Every structure is written in structure tokens, then in C-alpha cells.
Amino acid sequence: MSILIDRNTKVVVQGITGREGSFHTGQMLEYGTQIVAGVTPGKGDTRDAYGIAIFNTVKEAVAATGANASIIFVPAKFNTADSILEANEAGLDVIVAITEGVPTRDMIEAVRIVKMGKARLIGPNCPGLISPGLCKMGIMPGNIFTPGPVGMVSRSGTLTYEIVDELTRAGLGQTTCVGIGGDPIIGTTFIDVLPLFEADPETKAVVFVGEIGGSDEEIAAEYIKTKMTKPVVGFISGRTAPPGKRMGHAGAIISGKTGTPQAKVDALLAAGVAVADTTHDIPELVKKALGL
Amino acid sequence: MKLHEYQGKELLAKYGVEIPGNAGIAETPEQARDAVARLGGKGVLKAQAHTGGRGKAGGIKVAGSPEEAETLARQMIGMILKTHQVPQGLRVEKLLIEEPITIEKEFYIGVVPDRATQRNVLIVSAMGGMDIEAVAEEHPEAIAKLPVDPLIGVRDYQLRQVCYEANLPDHLILQAAAFLRKLYTAYMEADASLAEINPLAVTKDGRLLAADAKFSIDDNALFRHPEFAAFKEESEEDPIEAEAHRRGLAYVRLGGYIGVIGNGAGLVMATIDEVARAGGKAANFLDIGGGAKADVVHNALELVLSDPNVKGVMFNIFGGITRGDEVAKGIIEGTRTLDIRVPMVVRLAGTNAAEGAALLEKTSLIPAETMAEAAEKIVALTK
Numbered sequence: 163m164s165i166l167i168d169r170n171t172k173v174v175v176q177g178i179t180g181r182e183g184s185f186h187t188g189q190m191l192e193y194g195t196q197i198v199a200g201v202t203p204g205k206g207d208t209r210d211a212y213g214i215a216i217f218n219t220v221k222e223a224v225a226a227t228g229a230n231a232s233i234i235f236v237p238a239k240f241n242t243a244d245s246i247l248e249a250n251e252a253g254l255d256v257i258v259a260i261t262e263g264v265p266t267r268d269m270i271e272a273v274r275i276v277k278m279g280k281a282r283l284i285g286p287n288c289p290g291l292i293s294p295g296l297c298k299m300g301i302m303p304g305n306i307f308t309p310g311p312v313g314m315v316s317r318s319g320t321l322t323y324e325i326v327d328e329l330t331r332a333g334l335g336q337t338t339c340v341g342i343g344g345d346p347i348i349g350t351t352f353i354d355v356l357p358l359f360e361a362d363p364e365t366k367a368v369v370f371v372g373e374i375g376g377s378d379e380e381i382a383a384e385y386i387k388t389k390m391t392k393p394v395v396g397f398i399s400g401r402t403a404p405p406g407k408r409m410g411h412a413g414a415i416i417s418g419k420t421g422t423p424q425a426k427v428d429a430l431l432a433a434g435v436a437v438a439d440t441t442h443d444i445p446e447l448v449k450k451a452l453g454l
Numbered sequence: 455m456k457l458h459e460y461q462g463k464e465l466l467a468k469y470g471v472e473i474p475g476n477a478g479i480a481e482t483p484e485q486a487r488d489a490v491a492r493l494g495g496k497g498v499l500k501a502q503a504h505t506g507g508r509g510k511a512g513g514i515k516v517a518g519s520p521e522e523a524e525t526l527a528r529q530m531i532g533m534i535l536k537t538h539q540v541p542q543g544l545r546v547e548k549l550l551i552e553e554p555i556t557i558e559k560e561f562y563i564g565v566v567p568d569r570a571t572q573r574n575v576l577i578v579s580a581m582g583g584m585d586i587e588a589v590a591e592e593h594p595e596a597i598a599k600l601p602v603d604p605l606i607g608v609r610d611y612q613l614r615q616v617c618y619e620a621n622l623p624d625h626l627i628l629q630a631a632a633f634l635r636k637l638y639t640a641y642m643e644a645d646a647s648l649a650e651i652n653p654l655a656v657t658k659d660g661r662l663l664a665a666d667a668k669f670s671i672d673d674n675a676l677f678r679h680p681e682f683a684a685f686k687e688e689s690e691e692d693p694i695e696a697e698a699h700r701r702g703l704a705y706v707r708l709g710g711y712i713g714v715i716g717n718g719a720g721l722v723m724a725t726i727d728e729v730a731r732a733g734g735k736a737a738n739f740l741d742i743g744g745g746a747k748a749d750v751v752h753n754a755l756e757l758v759l760s761d762p763n764v765k766g767v768m769f770n771i772f773g774g775i776t777r778g779d780e781v782a783k784g785i786i787e788g789t790r791t792l793d794i795r796v797p798m799v800v801r802l803a804g805t806n807a808a809e810g811a812a813l814l815e816k817t818s819l820i821p822a823e824t825m826a827e828a829a830e831k832i833v834a835l836t837k
Contacts, residue, residue, distance in 0.1 A: 270574060274603070301744070
């Protein structure tokens with residue numbers, strides 16, 4: 163099994179005619195994802211290069227195709243938060259916002275509204291998620307993933323690829339990998355994903371990848387300590403980052419005493435998490451946790 | 455983007471917030487003298503630099519006459535202001551010249567987005583005029599918070615309530631609540647990511663004044679705020695960081711001697727950690743982003759090499775959207791056109807890594823299989 167997305171996930175692509183949207187539609191199709199529709203206002207009743215039907219609104223796309231998930235590539239200047247709300251109102255189960263650069267004010271409002279309903283929003287500014295062999299809703303290179311017992315949740319994109327690559331080479335496949343994104347206000351945080359892995363019978367261990375900034379890792383550590391029975395292996399990037407400097411991600415900044423790597427590592431260790439010093443150590447720690 | 459005090463006060467004034475009278479900005483001692491003369495012969499000279507703790511560091515001075523203002527300004531303009539927040543110091547280029555005010559009491563009010571509640575939070579404290587983080591640490595009970603539901607907004611009773619909870623004096627509650635509303639409105643409409651008035655001054659005659667103003671604007675929202683374009687000043691930034699900004703590269707100078715270039719913020723951070731583990735010190739953080747083409751790589755390399763402390767460069771690329779052969783082309787192009795006298799270690803993985811490695815074979819670049827191996831190699835080569 164997997165979490166959030168599987169073979170039956172029917173995906174609509176919002177912003178399908180843009181450069182990123184069209185490229186990744188091709189990549190996702192190649193991976194085997196069921197892309198059933200695209201949405202670009204003004205381009206309804208046409209088809210994209212892969213023959214995918216394009217609609218003017220998400221509502222129409224859902225009515226015509228039975229889509230239950232959406233992936234959003236709509237650029238920030240075209241009001242990404244509005245696209246998220248459109249997907250939300252269309253009754254989808256999973257909404258993935260890949261777009262980077264969405265204003266915080268818009269996300270505070272959008273996240274508040276989405277949380278009133280049933281939809282699970284992932285992102286924005288994230289690589290998306292993948293259930294290897296079943297469905298890819300994201301921009302990650304599909305070939306490095308392989309099915310297996312490890313669940314993964316991460317704030318970073320390429321660092322996730324690095325770690326997944328090491329896991330796969332070590333013979334450790336994945337149930338689902340979720341990239342939650344590097345922005346301060348995101349639809350899904352660690353503590354939204356961890357219970358799903360805890361409940362998923364096929365996930366036997368979880369790899370948790372955090373970074374400096376905020377206190378989401380500490381909050382997750384509390385959850386792991388009190389609620390999780392499955393083993394967790396953790397990694398925190400930015401261990402040597404200086405305070406006050408924003409390291410690429412809007413959320414990755416140590417300000418004052420919050421967001422320091424040491425506090426995060428300490429919280430994870432106290433929760434019984436095996437914390438890896440380098441990405442290279444992660445497969446060994448996972449094997450140990452699985453008794454392999 | 456951080457605003458200077460004078461810019462923040464300009465913004466607040468538009469929302470009806472009371473600020474001390476001022477005679478504008480002085481960039482020369484003569485301007486400071488004339489400004490103080492316009493204020494009637496007495497004035498406060500305030501260094502405009504993006505840091506707290508300016509007073510203690512000598513960045514705020516009181517002049518009793520226009521002549522004294524000129525003398526003080528001569529010392530202050532061009533000084534490197536070193537504070538506890540920015541120990542390496544910031545160069546002062548502008549002074550805000552304000553009317554002196556007599557402060558009876560100092561409060562703190564601010565607004566920030568809170569990740570945990572996913573809301574904007576208003577913060578009020580009767581302990582103003584000092585570092586709010588220190589107050590939060592030592593007197594957490596002296597800080598009152600109001601998380602704002604974005605769909606409901608702020609209600610007057612909530613504003614009164616948070617002021618009462620902060621133990622502001624009874625007779626100032628209504629005034630403070632009105633002040634908070636103006637601050638919150640300015641924060642929201644400006645797409646700010648921080649708004650702080652510290653101190654919020656109570657004058658002898660019982661008025662509330664924004665004695666200082668600290669604003670940051672959400673960089674992601676700048677595209678819809680052309681009015682802030684004029685506020686952008688690069689002079690205070692590190693010159694290489696300023697150049698990176700112009701080139702649209704995510705670069706942070708870190709002070710070490712190993713240049714680091716990679717794709718993806720998390721991966722670059724982990725690479726810097728790996729360099730430290732191997733016994734080295736990174737000169738910079740540089741994320742070339744997703745899908746970076748050869749010209750971007752060339753541009754990034756040129757920037758990193760412009761730091762005279764750089765004794766070697768490490769590339770760490772995990773291809774997803776970014777293709778290994780494109781990155782290799784950029785590096786090769788860079789070695790042809792730039793004067794490179796330092797060793798460079800290149801680690802390519804993921805999409806088209808093999809094609810990239812083949813291109814690099816005939817060059818002097820040193821290949822590495824893994825991130826750890828690359829870090830060890832570059833550290834050994836720069837010892």
C-alpha cells in the first residue's frame with residue numbers, strides 16, 4: 163500500500179500549457195500516472211501535446227473525468243493561491259502545489275480555507291509526492307525510486323533525491339515519499355504525514371528529513387515520542403548554517419533561538435529517532451531499524 | 455526585503471500612525487546641520503542600518519545645536535556600526551533627523567506570521583525598548599499574543615483584550631488598541647513578513663508614538679508592490695551578495711574558503727555541512743535552482759570565484775529537472791572563459807550524470823562519485 167496517492171489516483175494538471183506544466187505532464191505520464199485532464203483558463207476544448215483534454219475550470223474537468231487530485235504549476239504572478247482554492251472547491255482529495263514564490267499572506271488564507279474541507283494540500287514550493295510504481299504527482303526523477311517498506315517525508319527537494327538514491331541502491335524501496343516544501347506556511351506539515359505512515363501497514367520505517375528554521379521538527383519529535391510505534395530515522399540539513407542568514411528556502415533561517423539545528427537534533431534524539439550525521443549513514447540506520 | 459526605520463515610519467504615517475516629527479534624511483554633515491536647524495536647533499541623529507541595538511552601538515546621538523549635529527554626523531556617516539545583532543558591522547550612509555521626544559514609558563507591539571498556528575500573530579508587551587527575544591526568554595508572562603483568523607480578521611474586543619493581557623495601563627488601552635489596528639492594517643496591505651514598533655513610546659503628555667519602526671516585506675509579494683522598488687538599497691549588502699541578487703542567484707556568503715555550488719537549497723545546505731565534517735569551511739551557499747542551464751552555471755562559477763578567499767570549488771548536482779550534461783557544459787564553458795587557478799571537484803548524480811561525466815573526462819576537473827567523497831577531495835586540495 164501507499165499513502166495519499168496510488169494506482170487509482172486520477173490527476174488534473176492546473177497550468178498544463180505552461181513550460182513546467184507541459185514538461186512534467188509528459189514525465190508523469192511516462193511514469194504511469196493517470197493524468198485525466200488539464201486546466202488552463204481560455205484554452206478549454208483543446209488538447210495538449212499528449213492528447214490530454216484541457217478544460218477552462220477545474221469544476222468542468224472533474225465533472226467530465228472524475229479526477230480526484232490536482233497538481234498545480236500555475237506561476238505565482240497568476241495567483242497560485244486562487245488555483246489552490248479552485249481545486250479545493252472542486253472537491254478533490256489531494257492538491258499538490260509545485261509553484262514557488264507564493265506570497266505568505268495568500269497562503270495563510272488558502273491553508274485556512276483548505277483545512278475546513280477534506281482536501282489534503284501539499285506545498286507550495288515542493289517537489290510533490292510519489293508512491294513508487296503506482297503514481298507520481300511531482301517533479302522528482304522517477305527512476306531513482308523503487309517500491310518497498312520505507313516511508314519518507316522531507317522539507318527539501320534535491321536532498322530527498324540524494325537520500326532516496328542511497329536508499330534504493332541499498333535495496334531499500336519506498337511506500338510513498340512526500341516533499342512538503344520549504345515555505346513557512348504550507349498545507350501539510352510533518353505531523354500531518356507521520357500519522358498516515360503510522361497507519362499504513364506496508365510502511366515499516368520512516369525517514370524524516372528536516373532543516374533549520376521554524377519549529378516543525380520539534381513538534382514532529384513530540385508526535386513521534388508520544389504516538390509513533392514505527393522506527394524513525396532522521397536527518398537535519400543546515401547543521402553548520404550561521405544564524406540570521408536565509409539559506410535559499412524562505413523557511414530556512416535561524417532567528418534568535420528558534421530554528422537552530424541543535425534544538426531539532428536534540429528533540430529528535432529525545433524522541434528515540436536515530437539521527438544520521440550525513441545522508442550516507444541513513445540506509446544503514448534504516449536497515450538496523452528494520453532488523454536487516 | 456528589510457525597510458529602514460525612516461521607510462517604515464513613512465509607511466506607518468500613511469496609515470495614520472503617530473511618529474515623532476522629523477526633518478528627513480541626511481546623507482552629509484551639512485544636511486544634518488540644516489535639518490536640525492529646521493527642527494529648531496535640537497535633534498536626534500539616527501543611523502539607518504538594518505539592525506537592532508543601534509543606541510548602545512553609538513548609532514543614535516542627540517545634538518543640542520546645528521553645529522553639534524554637523525560634528526556628530528561627520529563621525530556617524532560612513533561609520534561601521536557594530537551591534538550585538540550584526541557583529542561584523544554595517545556601513546551607515548543615511549541619518550534620520552528627528553525631533554527629540556521625552557519618553558515616559560516604552561511598550562512593544564509587533565506582527566509576524568507564525569508557522570505553528572499558520573496565522574499572523576499580534577504581539578504586545580509592556581516591556582518595550584529592549585530585545586523582545588530576551589523578554590520572551592526571561593519574562594514570557596509579559597508577552598501577550600493574538601493569532602488572527604484570516605477569514606475573520608481582527609475585532610476591536612480582541613485588540614483590547616490583548617492589550618489588557620499585556621498589562622498596559624488602563625487609561626492607554628483604547629489608544630493602544632487603535633494603534634495596533636493601524637499597525638496590523640499596514641502590515642497586511644504591505645504584504646509584510648515582520649512589523650515591529652519597539653519602543654512604542656508613551657510621551658509625558660500621554661500620547662503614543664512609534665519611536666522606532668522595523669518592517670520586512672515578503673520577497674514573494676514584491677511583484678505586486680511596485681511602490682517598494684524605490685526602497686531597495688543594495689549598498690548595505692555584501693558586494694558579492696548584491697551582485698548575486700542582480701544575477702538572480704541564491705547566494706549567501708559564509709566566510710570560509712571552499713566555494714560550494716549545488717542545486718536545491720536543502721542539498722546545498724547538506725553539502726556545506728559535509729564540507730565542515732571533512733574539516734573544511736564553506737565560502738558560500740549557492741543554489742543554482744532547478745533546470746539550470748549552462749549559462750547559469752557559468753554565471754554562478756564566476757560569482758563564487760569573485761570571492762578572493764576561495765581556494766577551491768565543489769560542485770554537487772543531483773539531477774532531477776537539472777541535467778548533468780548541461781551543468782558539465784557550463785563548468786567547461788567557465789573554465790574556458792574565466793581565469794581559474796583553484797582546484798575544482800565535481801560530483802554529478804541523477805539525470806544525465808553519465809553524459810556529464812563523459813564531458814568532464816578530458817578536463818582538469820576532479821570527479822567524485824558521492825557528496826562525501828567530493829567534500830573530502832576538495833578539503834584535501836585546499837589544505
